[in-house]
Amino acid sequence: MRSPLIRAVVVGPSMLPTLAAGDWLVVRRLAGGHQVKAAQIVLVEHPARPGLLLVKRAVRRTQQGWWVEGDNPAASEDSRSFGAVPDPLVIGRVLARYHPSARLLRTA
Numbered sequence: 001m002r003s004p005l006i007r008a009v010v011v012g013p014s015m016l017p018t019l020a021a022g023d024w025l026v027v028r029r030l031a032g033g034h035q036v037k038a039a040q041i042v043l044v045e046h047p048a049r050p051g052l053l054l055v056k057r058a059v060r061r062t063q064q065g066w067w068v069e070g071d072n073p074a075a076s077e078d079s080r081s082f083g084a085v086p087d088p089l090v091i092g093r094v095l096a097r098y099h100p101s102a103r104l105l106r107t108a
Helices: none
Strands: 005-009 024-029 041-045 053-062 065-069 090-098
Touching: 005 090, 041 065
Parallel strands: none
Antiparallel strands: 005 024, 024 090, 041 053, 041 090, 053 065
16 A cells, blocks of 8 residues: 655755755645645656656646646746646645754645
8 A cells, every 4th residue: 555645855946945955845645636726836747757756836727737837947847848747647745845854844
């Protein structure tokens, strides 16, 4: 049985200033993108690069899936370059961020 929670680490500057490289995240696994709301931070699989996970902000829902963007557009590969992320590739919603030596900081 899979755990409903996933642990992920932020790599790179695409979510600055909200999230920084080295931030650890607690992510709730979803059954498709229907449980996501606009403005939430999500973990998605890159539509053109299977296995590559990205942390992005859900901006809006389209017929093709979720339009996601990084908070730092100058350093983000996101829906502006690859289009909407289909629901099956929306892995989860970020619940909190933490640093291994610090306390949990809620993001939702």
